Amino acid sequence: MREEEEPNWFARWEEQLPSPEELMPLSQTLITPDLALAFDIPSVLSSPNPNPSLHHHHPAPTLHPPPPAPSSQPPPDFDSPDHLTTASSGGGASGAGAGEEPARTLKRPRLVWTPQLHKRFVDAVAHLGIKNAVPKTIMQLMSVDGLTRENVASHLQKYRLYLKRMQGLSSSGGGAGGGAGGPISAADAATDQLFASGSVPHHFLGRGPGPEPFMPFVPVAALQHHQQITAAMQQQHQQQQQYYQQRHMGHFGSPTGGSEGYDHGFLARTVPQPGMHRMVGPVAVGMVPPPPPSAPSAASYVEDLESGSRRGGGERRMLTLFPTGED
DNA sequence: GCATCAATAT
DNA sequence: CATATTGATG
Numbered sequence: 109m110r111e112e113e114e115p116n117w118f119a120r121w122e123e124q125l126p127s128p129e130e131l132m133p134l135s136q137t138l139i140t141p142d143l144a145l146a147f148d149i150p151s152v153l154s155s156p157n158p159n160p161s162l163h164h165h166h167p168a169p170t171l172h173p174p175p176p177a178p179s180s181q182p183p184p185d186f187d188s189p190d191h192l193t194t195a196s197s198g199g200g201a202s203g204a205g206a207g208e209e210p211a212r213t214l215k216r217p218r219l220v221w222t223p224q225l226h227k228r229f230v231d232a233v234a235h236l237g238i239k240n241a242v243p244k245t246i247m248q249l250m251s252v253d254g255l256t257r258e259n260v261a262s263h264l265q266k267y268r269l270y271l272k273r274m275q276g277l278s279s280s281g282g283g284a285g286g287g288a289g290g291p292i293s294a295a296d297a298a299t300d301q302l303f304a305s306g307s308v309p310h311h312f313l314g315r316g317p318g319p320e321p322f323m324p325f326v327p328v329a330a331l332q333h334h335q336q337i338t339a340a341m342q343q344q345h346q347q348q349q350q351y352y353q354q355r356h357m358g359h360f361g362s363p364t365g366g367s368e369g370y371d372h373g374f375l376a377r378t379v380p381q382p383g384m385h386r387m388v389g390p391v392a393v394g395m396v397p398p399p400p401p402s403a404p405s406a407a408s409y410v411e412d413l414e415s416g417s418r419r420g421g422g423e424r425r426m427l428t429l430f431p432t433g434e435d
Numbered sequence: 436g437c438a439t440c441a442a443t444a445t
Numbered sequence: 446c447a448t449a450t451t452g453a454t455g
Contacts, residue, residue, distance in 0.1 A: 215449095218445090218449075219449090220447085220448090221447080221448085242437080242439090244437075257438095258449075259448085259449085261437095261438075261439080262449065262450090264438095264439090266447080
């Protein structure tokens with residue numbers, strides 16, 4: 109009965125609406141510049157593109173490993189906004205030997221959930237609604253290449269636990285009881301790193317074991333229609349511009365001299381493979397897949413740059429985390 | 436096959 | 446501690 113209300117989400121949505129630049133033929137969006145470079149293919153951007161207004165601003169959530177450097181690579185600052193930050197804990201000697209590209213059974217480096225990545229995750233969950241917030245859907249909505257269902261599933265587990273904690277937390281007077289059964293304590297601190305980053309929409313959270321508060325459904329059709337560029341929209345253009353530091357890379361492109369363009373499982377996701385109908389295009393507004401009542405279009409939301417590293421509390425600085433733009 | 440939870444392993 | 450991986454179950 110109370111399904112229509114809360115223009116809030118809608119307003120937010122409007123602000124997050126993808127700009128025209130976002131809505132572009134998939135012919136181009138599927139390949140990110142980095143990828144093109146990495147593969148040594150003539151940048152699609154340089155191609156005689158009939159569409160002059162197509163600037164790929166919001167790089168598809170291309171979360172990928174550092175591109176190979178054919179020669180020298182002085183500029184350390186150039187990175188895609190969201191790389192899949194992977195940490196290679198090689199520890200030491202790991203293979204490094206040679207010859208190996210089973211590509212099929214290769215273990216990928218540990219995925220590092222950076223605030224940005226988590227942001228996307230949370231946004232996706234928030235926009236999907238608890239109902240559809242399942243690993244697969246989230247993964248698709250995030251459109252992050254390299255992300256696997258297991259990755260999301262694993263993170264989702266943790267995320268849910270976090271939410272549960274917050275709910276169960278009711279008061280307790282701030283004192284947290286001195287050592288009492290508060291399962292929460294350090295957890296908050298740790299979780300604070302990402303979950304409590306301030307972007308956690310606890311909306312649908314609490315409502316206890318009851319039915320969902322009903323997630324509104326967005327008329328996708330409306331999205332593909334008149335998209336007037338307003339000042340507000342332009343504002344959102346200034347998002348993303350973080351500098352990462354990750355010094356390690358998995359075994360993708362040989363960091364030094366490896367100029368091979370193999371199909372690392374990771375990148376595979378950005379290329380439209382014939383036979384694979386992965387509609388996870390960055391912008392699939394023309395067609396929403398599932399029939400379910402709630403089927404927001406992918407990439408219909410653009411994350412706003414969120415700070416992400418603050419939490420002083422102790423002094424734990426993630427060394428691999430980007431320099432917090434602000435302090 | 437997928438989602439979730441739990442336990443376990445890195 | 447954060448993820449990954451696996452097993453059990455619905």
